[in-house]
Amino acid sequence: MKQVIHVTRKRDLKTERMAVLRLELDYELAVLFEAMEEKDTHRVGEAKEKLFTIRQEILDINGKIS
Numbered sequence: 001m002k003q004v005i006h007v008t009r010k011r012d013l014k015t016e017r018m019a020v021l022r023l024e025l026d027y028e029l030a031v032l033f034e035a036m037e038e039k040d041t042h043r044v045g046e047a048k049e050k051l052f053t054i055r056q057e058i059l060d061i062n063g064k065i066s
Contacts, residue, residue, distance in 0.1 A: 014061055021061075025054050 028050045035043035 018058070018061060021054055021058055025051070025058075028054065 028047050032044060032047035032051065035047055
């Protein structure tokens with residue numbers, strides 16, 4: 001029974017983290033779009049780095065779910 005609860009809790013944490021990552025992804029895409037419109041290369045670079053980090057974490061989580 002404890003194992004079932006542990007697996008369920010772990011799955012719930014992954015689901016919650018994915019929801020947070022989706023929100024972060026949407027926000028950083030908006031920041032990137034705004035920076036591109038303003039031709040702010042520094043902010044564009046920062047947003048791309050954050051997006052890459054978010055992408056890596058999403059891929060890590062998806063790889064571990066399977």
